[in-house]
Amino acid sequence: MNPQSLASRAPEFAAWLDEHAEPIDTRQDLAAQILPQLGRAQLLRLGVPIDLGGLGGTTVDAIEAIANVAAHSLAAAFVFWGQRTFIEYLLHSPNEGLRTRWLPPLLSGELAGATGLSNAMKYLSSLEPLQMNATPLDNSGDIGQWTLNGSLPWITNLRREGFLAAAAFDHSDGAPPSIFALPYDAPGLTRSDDLDLIALRSSNTAALRLDAAVLDASWQITDDARGFLLRVRPAFLGLQCGMSIGLARRSLAAVDGASAASRAAVEEDAADLLNALAVLSQRLFDGVQRGTFLATPAALFEVRIALAALADAAVRLEVQTTGGRGYLRGQSGCARRTREAAFVPIVTPSIVQLKNQLAQHRQTQAA
Incomplete structure (x- = not known):
């Protein structure tokens, strides 16, 4: 896929995004529509093996697809990232039954997949402890069961029409941390109202709480959270990077479409950014x-x-190149992209967290 291919691959979806990008960012009433649109456009199947219902290709194809959506709407790309990352979890999971049952509705966009593993990624980097706990029940039967408790304050793509959310759990009996898929209708699971975000408001972003929810091993994505997280982290962050790539491409395209005088004033800066983006x-x-x-x-x-x-x-x-027109509502997407750019550094793991990790890494190397 190339940066302009969304309009050619899914013209109806591209047109819908361009028409609704502003309300998707500023209101919550379009939240239910984004995922079905992604499903109809067949974008969720990119990078998924054909024998599992996908279109083949690699994770890079999915990254490019997220970038292409982000060029139209970062909020829609954020939903796409959450869905496609959860799909990636099932592709890596040893739980074949879980994958067989739930992958089809996830690929079609009928069911939402929410990646609640931001806390787990920070745990992997020793930034914070896991916020969820699993206590084994009487496991004398054929399949283990656990009582699950805890809360996650920020998860995207918790679609009210139905979702599975991935979350990592410490085990009270000393067993290694594991990861469960939490079904939206599990007794004891509560979804909060949507968080009052300043942008990306149709992304179905809310908090989850578990109070004595009981799930068995059929819902376990993996019983080895640390090993699993290490394997999926490149896709988790790589797919996330698609949002930055798409946003940068769209802004640089807007610069290129500015007046001749404006383009001339920033020509060298724009060329440097385009080259750096390609590299x-x-x-x-x-x-x-x-x-x-x-x-x-x-x-x-x-x-x-x-x-x-x-x-x-x-x-x-x-x-700079848009000037005062960017401050007029409906005249350009410049103001929206400014809000979108403000979100990119705080997506978990945040830029501050990653910089701290790199500093620790360098200290370890020096020692």
């Missing part, structure tokens, strides 16, 4: 494709940090 994108694609980020996560952290900074710089350059 960073290729570095990301190569690392994900070849699997090198598995052994060198610091290199992936550096790419994520650099892409976030580049997206911010691209949007600021768009602000």
Whole structure:
């Protein structure tokens, strides 16, 4: 896929995003429509093996697809990221029954997949403890059961029409942490009202709480959370980087479409950003494709940090070339992209958290 391919691959979806990008960002009433639109456009199947209902290809194809959606709406791309990342979890899960049962409605966009593993990713990097706890019940039967408790304050794609949410749990009996898929209708599971975000308001972002919910092993994505997280982290962060790539591409395209005088004033800056974007994108694609980020996560952290900074710089350059027109409602998407760019650094793991991780990594290397 290339940066302009969403309109050619899914013209109706691209047109719908362009028409509704502003209300998707500022209101919550379109939240139910984004996922079905992604499903009808067949974008959720990219990078998924054909024998599992996908269109084939690799994770890089999914990253490009998220970038292409982000060029139209970062809120829609955020939903896409959550859904596609949860799909990635099932692709890596040893629980074949879970994958067989739930992958089809996830790929079609009928059911939402929410990646509640931001806390777990921070746990993996020793940034915070797990916030969820599992206590085994009498496991004398054929399949184990656990009582689950805890809360997660921020999860995207908790679609009210139905979702599965991934969450990692410490085990009270000393067993290694595991990851469960939490069904929206499980007794004891409560979804909060949507969080009062300043943007991306149709992303179905809310909090989850578990009070003595009981699930058995059929809902367990993995019984080895740490090993699993290490394997899926390149896809988790790589797919996330698609949002920065798409936002930067769209802002730089807007710069290119500005008046001749405006373009001339920032020509060198725009060329530098375009070149840096191409280099960073290729570095990301190569690392994900070849699997090198598995052994060198610091290199992936550096790419994520650099892409976030580049997206911010691209949007600021768009602000300069758009001028006063960007402050008039309905005249351009410049104001929306400014809000979107403000969100990129705080997506977990945040830029601050990644920079702290890199500093610790360098200290360890020096020692």
